[in-house]
Amino acid sequence: MQQLKQAAESNVNTPRITSPKALEDYRASLASKYGHDVPTVIICCGTGCRPSNAVEVAELLEKGLAEADFQGKIVPHVKATGCHGFCSRGPIVELEPQGIFYQKVKPKDVPEIIEKTIKGGELIKHLQYKDASKKVFTHTNEIPFYAKQSRLVLKNIGKINPFDIDDAIATGTYGALAKALSSMTPGQIIEEVKTSFIKGRGGAGFPTGIKWESCASQIGNRYIICNADEGDPGAFMDRSLLEGDPHRILEGMAIAAKAIGSNRGYIYVRLEYPLAIQTLTQAIQQAEAMGLLGDNIMGTGFNFKVSLSMGAGAFVCGESSALMSSLEGKVGRPRPKYIRSVEKGFRDSPSNLNNVETYANIPDIILKGGEWYKSIGTKESTGTKVFSLTGNVHNIGLVEVPMGVPLREIIFDIGGGVPKKRAFKAVQTGGPSGGCIPAQHLDIPVSFESLDQVGSIMGSGGMIVMDENICMVEVARYFTHFLVEESCGQCTPCREGLIRMEEILERITHGEGREEDPDTLEEIGKFVTNFSLCGLGTSAANPVLSTIRHFREEYETHIRHKKCPAGVCKPLYSLKIDEEKCVGCGICKKRCPVNAITGDKKKPHVLEIEKCIKCMECHKNCDFAAVIVL
């Protein structure tokens, strides 16, 4: 994309920063180009918006603005950013400094935006955001999805061009590194992080400061590793951070390196995130060219080099020892060792591994202090947490809230609740290692401790909302199947135990469940938890155990009555059109791939069950809830 290339080229001429003071001066010089009051058209070009032609919209905007006659007025410049986090409304266009928010912008809307809004100052109704009650919102910061969030880590995302280091520097990035390098000792940095009491955002929730301290106390070459192998299906917090604000992560890693006494860092990123690989590659190059990474950073004599390493498709490589094996170019099997990686990790040397979001939190902790950070969130879980809210919820996207906010607020106030007037059934947190939380626990505050108490985990921050049409037994089967495929296979409980659990779940979802099955699942599940080798195995039974704990009656309905009330397990339900509810709109008839539905317009339709293949297209698309599951 042209604009991105320009950004890259312009950086060739950027100066080398030779002192912390020089960074401040350089930042001040950028204000005229990147200041808040500079007219800018922002378009989200993250992975979520790209499939909906965001890049084309950006190009058309750029071209249109270049060609338009502004009669001497300042021509706004176009900025392609990383993921806004409001992907369900993408592509998103924002007009700064007014803060006007347009959603679902198509290439054909571009001339209208330029003519009416940019030149004429007039709002375009059909591009504005409306909530479920049809209320129209003009500005980004008024929209409930954004208004109720506290964006600290995500602050720059959707605001800066991730390919342009100047844009990052203008917002203050690398300022914390300058502070750490010029006025703090490694001990002071670690103390600050310990005071903040931030816990690792990758899932296990180990206090980061303590980890740093114990790594710093080791002898030998130390390594700083960033776990960007975001493997949890349904989670994309790290992807958005990598794509939208890569310099913040590099800055966090460099601060960790200074604190721990390391000069070598690695980022292990998923192959499935091609855009993140691009942004990171360029960010590292730019930062090295400017002397913000590499040798003699900001003239302080501190060296820290970062390399990128790509995974090759293995969920288990998110486990720290497996990740380090993979970094060494080996098979990513967790190591059978009771020695922590801060002692002996990558290359058998002390290695500090943190998740993307953890590193992204560090610059603010250094700039504003651990006490400030601790004031956000709860006593045990400090700071904010980014969640990727997906599934059956109105507003799908990234949500950053202080720890301790109730689940209900995230799902209903920010997320806008469950669409199509369906009932909320459960929220799945923590990915395949997590569990399903039912409605009665919606008021628990979100923290490492509280989620654990209800049989789930915080995990990396995936949050999948499930409505009444989701079958919990099938969800348990789905996750178990996922883990059967992703288990490394070396230890008996995880390998053999999961196959048997999947076998039983398959049986139940096919209507062949046995009375003793839930108990057997619990027996094997507890065994897998206690006896497995690594974190994947010891948490692998969580989806099954948590669904049995909270939805046991659904298992029993499948087993005893051979019914799937949610209409998911094919052999266990049938469909019928309710004559009283059907208005004869004909949508179902049109959607049915096997012509099993007949009926005249405006008259109740009939579904011929012999022909029906239960694809649910009719059920999904009926606006009158007239297709019912029996």
Place this chain on the structure above:
Amino acid sequence: MKTLKIKIDGKEVTAKPDQTILELATENGIYIPTLCHSPALEPAAMCRLCMVELYEGRRKKFVTACNFPLRRDVEIKTDTPDIRQGRKLIIELLMARCADSPLLQGLAKEYGANVQRFSDLKDDCVMCGLCARVCEKVGGKTLTLSGRGVEIHVNTAFSEASEFCIGCGSCVQICPVNSIVMEDVAGERILKIHGREAARVKLVHCEMCNKHFGPVIDLTKVMSKFDKGAIPPSNANICPDCARIKLAKRIAGRYYDTI
């Protein structure tokens, strides 16, 4: 040297730092079952049969005895109801792979396992990984665990008969369920894994008795690993029986003119 005070199954004993629980137990005559362990190899902690309970203060942890290094004074229980239940399940799960193994059958009896609890997977391997590990350490780097998850199995590169096998037979010796077969047929040693030919190694022809005896090994390559100047022994092409006879004859030759 500092010693640790360990309580194991009620018995107060001392341990050396970094000694494993399994080593300590063996030293003190306490039996912990294992499938994937060999003192000759690094512990892999794969079978999980050696799981024990570790108590440190009030905290209870499940740890594998084969590779847990003792570093603090702790209490260990090797045979609790939870441990027995877990071992029983491991055996039940593995019986579905290898029902014929006398070793597993013995363990099943000991832990009261229901040997037909799970449907037969029609396999002949307990996935202890010993063969692959010993092959990497002393063999020709012929065997590995390929695939992952359910698909994991002992394999040769590209599932083809391997050219790297040296026919040492370590894998055959170490397999706890006797599933690897090695046969010498018509001047060749054939290694079979999962009933499939995994390697074929030419056998050396004895210069004296004309019988085939061991695999052809590139001795210069082997000797190059030793000190400089090591040359292959003169009787490398003579089978052990004939070598003994030859030696006997040489000794005898000193005392008698003819034999």
Place this chain on the structure above:
Amino acid sequence: MAGIESKCTEPEIDYNVLNSIIVDRYNQNRENLIMMMQAIQKQYRYLPITALRYLSDKVQVPLIKIFEIATFYASFSLKPKGKNIINICTGTACHLKGTGKMVEHITSKVGIKSGETTPDMLLTMDNVNCVGACAVAPVIVFNEKYYPEADLSVINTLLDQAKSE
């Protein structure tokens, strides 16, 4: 997997290309093995045995270790892939929105399961566990292009497209 082996003839291996990957780009460093294999796979659309043997020799890693890596990581394939690749996201958000049914649909329409290739070598179906575009679920990726909020009609169009090439 019927019909694959029959057409599986090793492609012509260009050792200059391999050297540029193994030596020039990755320094013959065994820690870069996985990335070298990714580059080789990009070149041939799979990992030809001859190339792996050469790699083993060049980086001094036993062939068996390279085979182990090739079978462990999901993105590697030891079988040639089709000219077109349809990747169905089976991440949680996409699964809940019906990508499981899409996989079944493709299997019933063109007779290949996940990871398989049609006998005419025109289409491979792969599954990927989440591409991180959950907000526009269900997502399918056809020849590296993302198709958001896809349905069976999109799949039918793509299948036709794959066949016509």
